[in-house]
Amino acid sequence: MIRRVDRIQTELPPPSDPDPAGAAAVQELLGGRFGEMSTFMNYTFQSFNFRNKQGARPFYDLIANIAAEEFGHVELVCAAINTMLTGATPQISSNGRGPGSPLKGVKGVGNPHHFLAGGQGALPQNSQGRPWNGDYVFSSGDLVEDLTHNYFLETGARNGKLKVYEMVEHPAARALTGFLLVRGGVHQVAYARAIENLTGADLTKMFPAPRIPTDKIPESKKHMKTGEHLRLYRFSPKDYLELAAVFNGPHPETGEELQVVDEAPEGFPAYDLPPQTAVFAPDYAPEEIAEIAARLRKKAGLPKEPTGEVANAPARSTSRARKPAAKKSATPRRTAARSR
Ligand code: MN
Numbered sequence: 260m261i262r263r264v265d266r267i268q269t270e271l272p273p274p275s276d277p278d279p280a281g282a283a284a285v286q287e288l289l290g291g292r293f294g295e296m297s298t299f300m301n302y303t304f305q306s307f308n309f310r311n312k313q314g315a316r317p318f319y320d321l322i323a324n325i326a327a328e329e330f331g332h333v334e335l336v337c338a339a340i341n342t343m344l345t346g347a348t349p350q351i352s353s354n355g356r357g358p359g360s361p362l363k364g365v366k367g368v369g370n371p372h373h374f375l376a377g378g379q380g381a382l383p384q385n386s387q388g389r390p391w392n393g394d395y396v397f398s399s400g401d402l403v404e405d406l407t408h409n410y411f412l413e414t415g416a417r418n419g420k421l422k423v424y425e426m427v428e429h430p431a432a433r434a435l436t437g438f439l440l441v442r443g444g445v446h447q448v449a450y451a452r453a454i455e456n457l458t459g460a461d462l463t464k465m466f467p468a469p470r471i472p473t474d475k476i477p478e479s480k481k482h483m484k485t486g487e488h489l490r491l492y493r494f495s496p497k498d499y500l501e502l503a504a505v506f507n508g509p510h511p512e513t514g515e516e517l518q519v520v521d522e523a524p525e526g527f528p529a530y531d532l533p534p535q536t537a538v539f540a541p542d543y544a545p546e547e548i549a550e551i552a553a554r555l556r557k558k559a560g561l562p563k564e565p566t567g568e569v570a571n572a573p574a575r576s577t578s579r580a581r582k583p584a585a586k587k588s589a590t591p592r593r594t595a596a597r598s599r
Pocket residue numbers: 295298329332439442443
């Protein structure tokens with residue numbers, strides 16, 4: 260089973276200048292062969308299909324647990340794409356007028372599916388708009404083969420992240436790739452250690468592979484300063500304990516001690532991205548949905564203000580004072596963690 264936390268794994272900047280062409284490039288990190296959907300589904304299927312778990316527990320725990328982290332990476336790439344697409348079409352109000360040409364400005368820009376099939380949102384596609392493919396999943400059942408594949412998959416994933424970093428300068432893309440380069444490095448080390456323990460082959464002698472100077476990338480360095488390149492989080496309160504039997508020893512590049520953190524990361528609240536009415540997201544007249552939601556909330560005996568936690572005051576057309584309610588909805592634990 261999987262339990263969800265409504266937070267993202269790293270902080271992303273608020274929407275700024277839209278970049279639909281950049282968003283189309285970032286899609287490679289979502290639905291490309293080496294994207295987050297691939298890492299997520301590879302480790303998910305390998306863990307679902309795992310036989311003799313009790314006999315190979317440390318390796319099962321490692322793969323199953325990294326799968327959970329990859330789910331959050333899929334979420335993070337979507338959040339970056341959505342941030343970059345925000346504002347790419349004009350804000351129009353229905354106002355009783357008939358349709359005009361609000362989408363004219365994005366004709367031939369980026370991925371047309373972002374506007375025609377989707378609501379200015381991420382899609383399970385690569386940078387060419389081709390759908391993510393189940394053939395990208397390798398789950399042979401042979402543990403050494405699967406782990407070797409995973410090491411290579413993480414290598415390709417980091418390579419792709421660096422290329423997107425070098426192609427797209429939008430701050431959301433930079434924050435995303437800077438963080439994922441570091442986390443992918445941790446997964447590479449984890450799979451290299453697992454292979455070393457099983458076969459004696461020392462893949463860490465191949466480091467850094469690919470040769471990515473993460474310490475020279477400001478958006479990565481920031482996370483290395485706080486030790487993100489050393490930590491593997493355990494995404495379950497009670498399970499996957501034995502990954503610690505594999506993920507230990509010195510980091511192959513820095514020599515620092517690897518650490519297992521016995522809880523999921525605190526994460527960060529995501530920005531509540533504003534409606535994009537030109538593509539009817541969430542509606543041609545979003546204020547009507549907000550009214551229905553408010554009515555349902557009242558009927559269900561829920562608080563008058565929305566309970567969810569977002570990085571900004573929710574964008575709403577009504578001019579009600581937002582600040583006090585936003586404070587009330589943030590629990591003290593989360594608030595403290597944010598300032599870490
Ligand atoms: Mn990932």
